[in-house]
Amino acid sequence: MKTDRPCDLLMVLHAHLPFVRHPEYAYALEENWFYEAVTDTYLPLLKVFEELVEDGIPFSMTLSLSPTLCSMLDDPLLLSRCGSYLERLLLLCDREMHRTRSDAALHRLARYYADHYKTLYRLFHAKQGRLLPAFRGLQESGHLELITTAATHAFLPFVSEPKVRNAQISAAIEQHARFFGRPPAGFWLPECAYDESLTSLLVQNGICYSFLETHGLLNARPHPVSGVYAPVLHPDGIAFFGRDPDCSRQVWSAVDGYPGDPAYRDFYRDIGFDLPIEDIRPYIHPDGIRVQTGIKYHRVTGPHVDLASKALYDPVRALERVAEHARHFVYSRVEQSRALFSVMQQKPVMAALYDAELFGHWWFEGPSFLKQVCIELNRASLPVVLSTPTRFLQENPQRMVCRPSTSSWGHQGDAETWVNGKTDWIYPHVHAAEKTMVDCVQRYVDHPDPLIHRVLAQMGRELFLLQSSDWAFLIKNGTAAQYAVSRVQCHLARFLRLAGFLRQDPISMEWLQDLENRDFFMEKLDLGIFL
């Protein structure tokens, strides 16, 4: 039993995907984002968490699950398609076992993938595809603290109507409580985007804490005396934890970060691009567009090695590096905590904030790393323990009152990733839609016709989907930019047509029904959140 607990380590994973669901297509390229994330990240994380529980290793982590992701993880169509995706992957593994039979090294790797994906497929089926109840179980056993984020991951400082900002927060909390049995104590600000107008809304919605990028806290007024190593309290009554740059750098940095180790699996080299098209045709886009298959036989190899020169992956060696990196991470936290404890009046806390999809999807060995960190922290009586924000706040009630600075975790800590020459045209439209939404709800919320309420609710869904921060991000980065533009245009067009109906424009019932079934999201949307 550890009695000396000078420093708490908060491991906070933020899991989010934009709402992508295309029942109109048998194969939608962008739906693969969901299937890949389930296969690469959410199932492996769940597997690791359940293994830790079975092994009796205590751990506490915080997991933010976005409402769009929860909706997709609860959607029968997407789960059914995800099951088919996994089945196709297993068939591809069998085919690879056969194709590589004359090459011992490749064959070993093909067998490794076959075993890996079979394990995940069995877990998926054991849960009947329903991962949310499994995460809820880990919350109830005290291993996970589940929190939420804005309804569709809107960049909240860019939402111009305060009532719509509130709706993004309130709808998320309502959905979270429905899925996980209790409202969240914490709220992940999408893109860690903060401005001061959010604090009172978060407090009104019962939120006790949130997280900020490092400079959001360090540039606070007055400056927090403990830097990011103690949460601050905003005058409105919400606590903010600042992201610890050291924890981030060791995992995120392209130069110093663990995922760039030469032994780790390379993300980009994939048989979907390597093999002749006839060998992989059933496993890629039906039009012959090559995609990532998830079978990748090569390792990072070195910092400037081109794809063609990558060496073969060695899973055993990679796991050895995982153990070494986990020890290094824990050792670094111990050293850090000793330094902090020697200068701080109060108990320090280190908040390690990461995108969940880094673990497993981008960094294949990431879930094993997390498991190993938990094991290392439990191995000896170390001056660092895993904790959760709620536990830390309960045990450490003393807080400095500060006003954090407007900030985000985008490039340079500002908002240029989301508002720039490629994306700024979006916001005049979104803001017009926000105003229309508020006006329409105020005017029609008491209307006796149930059709009006259906239209208003669908307007709310379309507005939420329009506000997703992902579209601007994708447009700015040029990845799936055309798709993102089409999503903005499509949700705006739907919203405006629905609003037109309220002004007596005719509407097709068939179209409305179709829309409700396509954007099957926030099924029980309470219009009161816009008032």
Place this chain on the structure above:
Amino acid sequence: MQQKPPFEPLHPLDRADPPLAYGLSRVGLLWQKPDWLFLYWERGDQDLQEDPSVRVVIRLLFDSTEDIFDAQGRSALCVQDRTVSSAKGSCYVQVPFVGPRVQALLGVLSPQDVFYPVASSCFIQMPFGTIQDDAHSEACQQGVGSLAHPSQVDKVAGGSFFVHGSDAWIDWTKRQRGDT
């Protein structure tokens, strides 16, 4: 692998291009960087009749205190007026000092310099510093880099300084068509 899709591909009604205007007088602000913000506006003809004797302007109010300023900018540390001539537009505006609260007002300025606002943006709070400032956070109280601090600018009555901007707007609906 192939299965029949349960829905038809995108409905024709969902393909409409975004509107070119909304027929409203409005002005919006977004923070972009610690020293830059994005400003857009639209002039509804019903609100702002063409009248050669008045100027249509956007008034930007910058404040670093806890005081609330009024539509004339009283109590604001810095007021910028930007004449606008086209029906809608957008631009990026550099803020005159670090960490102000900002509001934009769209309105008309009479020949007697009386400002009549017809639309206003939300207040936005600009960052108190840059990402580089976080280790040396004193900088954010002293002003950063080349940004002008109020003390360096000629003041006018009421403790404010007043700047007249140029009309360098870009139509935001052109951006959505990729024209610029």
